[in-house]
Amino acid sequence: MMERFDYQSAGLISGLEVHQQLLTGHKLFCRCPAGLYTITHDGEMLRHMRPTLSELGVYDGTALMEFKTKKEIIYLLNHKNVCTYEMDDTPPFPVNQEAIDIAMELCLTMNMDIIDEVHIARKQYLDGSIPTGFQRTAIVGVNGWLPFGDRKISITHVSVEEDSCRExxxxxxxxxxxxxxxxxxxxETVTGPDLRTPVEVRDAIMLCGLVARNTGRVRTGIGASRQDINVSVQGGSRVEIKGVPRAGYAVKLVHNEAIRQSNLLKLRNELRARGFREPREIRIHAQDVSDIFGQVDLGSLRRALAAGGRVFAVKTEGLAGLANWPTQPDTRFLDELSGRIRVIACLDDPPIVLSSDAMPEFPYRHKVVDRVRKRIRQGENDDFFIIFGPEADCRTAAEEIRNRFGDAVEGVPRETRQALFGGYTTFERILPGPDRMYPDTDSPPTRITKERVASVRARLRPAPWERISRYLSWRVPEETAHYLLRRSGAEIVDTVVERTGVDGLVAAIEIGQRAKAMSRKGIPVNKLDTEAWVGIFDLLTGGFIGRESVGKVATEKAKHPGLTAEEAAIAAGVAVMPKGEWMAQLSNLSMDDYWGTAGDGEDKRLRFLAGKAMARLGGQAPAKEVINYLRERFGREVKQ
Incomplete structure (x- = not known):
């Protein structure tokens, strides 16, 4: 359960970066197949990353942070889906023009201005997720908007870019x-900071997803769409929550981040009340206390010492008690320190860091703590932390403790945080800045002509909000309307209605709700394409099957794709009988076994009779005609 929080008073604002894989045959800058996933590899490659200067002669802070981790990066290669381009041993091929066209479709749907000339840029990534150390990216459209309730949300730009490796x-x-x-x-679709509550963030993610899926040219499934959520409160800083896989997860993540930032601002005020005004005023002293912990029965420390590592005590002057300062719900500032140390110092054996106030129980605990306090000469207002591992990493960790408290003096640090289960986040890296971007001199620009824009505009599908409005006017349930858009059923429904003349509500219910239920029963209804559904509804509107038989015909055709719709109807045994034949089968119906009450109305009695009739006919007669026949044939009996 989420604790109460006043988002408006806190000044919460949020925006999105929505990443959507495109349904193309090959990759963006080479001709390797796109979407071919493998779990085996033919070879491995080892790399180390180092930062480069931007065009203005500046190092990006995130790149410097990643360099401090001293990571060995191993890539698993399969010849079926990678080539020398991905390994940075071959220049890029010309950019995939199909991908640019799909990006233009998104831009035009979102009322954006298309860039006259698409230029490829490089965006530094030294976390190892891209072997080149940078991602190739290009802006395609700017200055758009989407309808959002009774207002609009701004779309600052849409870029086309290459995806990264899987960890x-x-x-x-x-x-x-x-x-x-x-x-x-x-x-990458980037919105403005226009969202004010966690629920609005969730709804905006779903809207962007509908726009993408509405094109019919994007990938679906786990990992095909990922969202980064930017969050800040008044007085705080922009924090990016990275890689949110589902819209529903956004509510708790944004809620908890708003609480975290509010608590960090209170911590800043507490530090200022203690006399800290600038980060440089934070003072630490790290001392080796391996001899004190040599016989302590704590598994993580014993493993570190057995592997040749050390145990250090880090004294923080004037910071007593702040390790327990609340941040996210059920977390504290000690978790902030742990996240930094895990990522930057690469110390990842839990609990990573111990505080004097939260030392676990072990024999002679009080004596050990007293010895540490005397060794580091802890003052009344001081605190200390215990870190363990290789000595060089411990010294890096001690410096990160100082840096994180230094950030706390200023309030909320600008950082990227990893989304965790339960709505929590942890540190991933310092938030990148503009210094990581520079032009890609290997890729020529792509000129976008007015004729090309007009060609893309001509094949645009109706916008998702237009479709939803139309479906609601057909009395289609809103949930079903959204399901059809998410599952690419909207295009099928529209085509079926246009080409067969079937009632829109009937088509939406059968292709949406009933097909969904069939799929849950293991019927491969997803194999039915637009032409298959058109054939089935042609039988319905032509009077060859009843509406009750649509699902049966669809089931036969899904199980046996080679059948025509007519053959599927025959196989299902649901071809409509001649009128005289089905009327003859109903001539001896009666109300004899009706167990109603004297006050039952005519409609209830008629429904009972209709149920018996349709069960007898097995869907081989039009339901509306059957009911009219029953009303005329058995009218007096029904009324009685």
Whole structure:
């Protein structure tokens, strides 16, 4: 359960960066197949990353942070889906023009201005997720908007870019990546900071997803769409929550981040009340206390010492008690320190860091703590932390404790945080700045002509909000309307209605609700394409099957794709009988076994009779005609 929080008073604002994989045959800058995932590899490649200067001669802060981790980066390669381009041994091929066209479709749907000339840029990533150390990216459209309730949300720009590797493992100074996803085309849709509550963030993610799926040219499934959520409160800083896989997760993540930032601002005020005004005023002293902990029965410390590591006590002057300062719900500032140390110092054996106020129980605990306090000469207002591992990493960790408290003096640090289960986040890296961007001199620009824009505009599908409005006017349940858009059923429904003349509500219910239920029963209804559904509804509107038989015909056709709709109807035994034949079968119906009450109305009695009739006919007669026949044939009996 989420604790109460006043988002308006806190000044919460949020925006999105929605990443969507595109449904293209090959990757963005080479001709390797896109979407071919593998779990095996033919070879491995080892790399180390180092930062480069931007065009203005400045190092990006995130790149410097990643360099401090001293990671060994291993790539798992499969010849079926990677080539020398991904490994940075070959210049890029010309950019995939199909990907640019799909990005233009998104831009035009979102009322954006298309860039006259698409220029490729490089965006530094030294976390190892891209072997080149940078991602190739290009802005395609700017200055758009989407309808959002009774207002609009702004879309600042849409970019087309290449996807990164999939992480296999990250332990200590070694990280392993699988390269099958690397280089696949995706779009990044960036909204303005227009969202004011966690629920609005969730709804905006779903809206952006509908726009993408409405094109019919994007990938679906786990990992095909990922959201980064930017969050800040008044007085705080922009924090990016990275890689949110589902819209529903956004509510708790944004809620908890708003609480975290509010608590960090209170911590800033507490530090200022203690006399800290600038980060440089934070003072620490790290001392080796391995001899004190040599016989302590704590598994993580014993493993570190057995591996040749050390145990250090880090004294923080004037910071007593702040390790327990609340941040996210049920977390504290000690978790902030732990996240930094895990990522930057590569110390990842839990609990990573111990505080004097939260030392676990072990024999002679009080004596050990007293010895540490005397060794580091702890003052009344001081605190200390215990870190353990290789000596060089421990010294890096001690410096990160100082840096994180220094950030706390200023309030909320600008950082990227990893989304965790339960709505919590942990530190991933310092938030990148503009210094990581520079032009890609290997890729020529792509000129976008007015004729090309007009061609893309001509094949645009109706916008998702237009479709939803139309479906609601057909009395289609809103949930079903959204389901059809998410599952690419809207295009099928529209085509079926246009080409067969079937009632829109009937088509939406059968293709949406009933097909969904069939799928849950294991019927491969997803194999039915637009032409298959058109054939089935042609039978319905032509009077060859009743509406009750649509699902049966669809089931036969899904199980036996080679059948025509007519053959599927025959196989299902639901072809409509001649009128005289089905009337003859109903001539001896009666109300004899009706167990109603004297007050039952005519409609209830008629429904009972209709149920018996349709069960007898097995859907081989039009339901509306059957009911009219029953009303005329058995009218007096029904009324009685």
């Amino acid at each position: 296999v493992s990250d332990k200590g100074h070694t990280i392993v990546w699988r390269t099958d996803r690397l280089g696949m085309p995706l779009t």
